[in-house]
Every structure is written in structure tokens, then in C-alpha cells.
């Protein structure tokens with residue numbers, strides 16, 4: 001394509017017409033990868049949604065139509081499948097293999113972003129026997145991972161989303177300010193329900209057993225949600241984050257995004273009935289949206305790790 005045709009006014013696009021190329025990245029999004037390990041009769045399934053995006057020197061592609069540096073998105077997709085041939089393992093490990101490959105193989109690729117969602121499958125059990133090769137999707141919970149490489153700096157995020165939890169008592173909301181628009185009644189006994197979306201950031205250089213850590217973090221989150229009295233979802237969020245950071249030394253930060261799925265006790269008085277917190281109206285929208293980061297004191301914030309990770313403040 002000529003410079004005239006691509007709108008660059010006959011120069012390299014670095015200011016001749018006052019227009020310059022800003023930050024860019026590209027790749028293949030949402031490669032649905034299912035890998036069956038079948039070396040014994042008891043099969044294992046890895047089911048992932050993987051995104052690969054490269055950063056680096058792609059000026060010529062944008063400004064001159066020269067694709068010499070453009071590792072095709074199709075190649076990136078094929079690499080994901082090819083790497084899965086050797087096994088997938090923890091998504092954090094799989095993404096780092098991809099990051100190492102693309103930044104190591106192509107001089108001009110200086111970084112990028114690799115994301116994964118992993119869907120969990122359980123063996124179908126009948127008569128107490130777990131099936132060798134029949135599975136059922138477990139719940140709605142999705143494990144997430146992200147690796148961001150920026151020059152020599154590497155950030156690894158683990159996480160989960162759609163972990164739906166509810167407690168039917170031991171939750172209240174009181175002491176909030178009242179103004180002329182406030183109608184909400186204070187309560188010391190309500191339902192607290194949310195769908196946990198959380199991402200945790202590994203300390204620089206740490207390389208733990210990601211699968212084992214995932215199981216422990218999930219257990220900490222569930223236990224601290226369940227335990228004790230919740231004065232607000234904000235306080236519960238902080239307790240959940242603290243429980244994770246207190247026990248997992250490999251983690252520097254954990255971020256939450258949690259909808260407050262309101263359940264309002266229905267007024268049954270018009271029908272001559274009482275309602276001792278037994279009948280609720282589950283409202284799907286609007287919902288409260290409670291988001292926060294819980295960090296280890298003294299660690300450096302890492303804004304680059306979170307750039308482009310949607311849905312977290």
C-alpha cells in the first residue's frame with residue numbers, strides 16, 4: 001500500500017503529518033483448546049480458552065503495510081495447539097511457555113500478553129465409581145490466568161471467576177449514612193450472595209506449584225466467606241484477601257470484583273403473613289458492585305500487570 005493510500009502522507013508516520021502510531025498489540029483471541037491425555041484408560045481433560053497477543057516493533061506493518069515482522073495470528077493459534085501436544089499443565093506454566101517462545105524466537109517481539117480461562121470437568125460418578133472418560137462440567141467456576149511481559153519484566157496473575165456463594169445469615173448492613181434519598185432499612189440479618197471474581201498477582205520471580213496454590217486460595221476464599229459475621233461485603237472482601245495473603249507468601253496482591261446479589265425479604269403483611277427472613281426476592285439488577293485490591297504492605301504496585309485486565313479497579 002502506498003503512503004498516500006494508507007494515510008501517512010508520504011513519510012514514516014512519525015510526525016510528518018502530525019499523526020503517529022501509539023501503543024499496539026495483536027494476536028489471536030479465544031483459542032478454544034481441549035487436550036485429552038489418554039496414555040492410560042483413565043483419561044484427563046484440559047479445556048482452555050487461550051489468548052496470545054504480541055508487543056514489539058510492528059511499526060512497518062502499520063505504517064508501510066510491510067508484514068515482515070508480523071507473526072501471523074494464525075501462527076500464534078497453531079503454536080498454542082502445538083505446545084499443547086506436550087501437555088498443558090497449570091495455565092500459568094502454559095502461558096509462560098508461550099511467552100518464552102514468542103519473545104525468544106522473534107527479536108522484535110519485546111513482550112505481550114497471554115491469557116487463559118480454564119474450565120473444570122469432573123468425572124461422572126455412578127454407583128460410587130468415577131468414570132474413566134466421562135465428565136461433567138463442574139459448576140460455573142472458571143479459573144483464569146494472565147502473563148504480561150514488558151521488556152525484562154514479567155507479571156503472572158492467577159484467578160477465578162463465577163464462583164457463586166451465598167450465606168443465609170451472619171450478614172448485615174448497618175450504620176450507613178442516611179439522607180433524603182435513603183430508603184434502605186438497616187438489618188443485622190440478611191442473605192449475602194455474590195459471584196466471586198478475583199485475580200492474584202505472584203511476587204516477581206516466584207514459581208510455585210500453581211495448581212496446588214489455586215486449590216488453597218479457593219479454599220481460603222470460601223472459608224473466610226463462610227466464617228464469622230459480615231457487616232458488609234466490603235469487610236468480607238477484605239477478610240478474604242487478608243486470609244489469602246496471610247497464608248500465601250508467593251502472592252503480593254489480590255484484587256476482587258464482587259457483585260452484591262441482593263435478596264430482599266418480601267413484605268407478606270398484605271397477605272396477613274409474617275416473614276421471619278424466610279421469603280426473599282432475588283434481584284438480578286441493579287446490583288452492588290464491590291471492588292478492591294488487597295496488597296502486602298511495602299510491595300511495589302504493578303500497574304502494567306493489570307493493564308487491559310478488564311473488570312478490576
Ligand SMILES: O=c1[nH]c(=O)c2[nH]c(=O)[nH]c2[nH]1
Pocket residue numbers: 173184231232233234260288
Ligand atoms: O454490603 C453492602 N455494601 C454496600 O455498600 C451496600 N449498599 C447497599 O445498598 N447495600 C449494601 N451492602
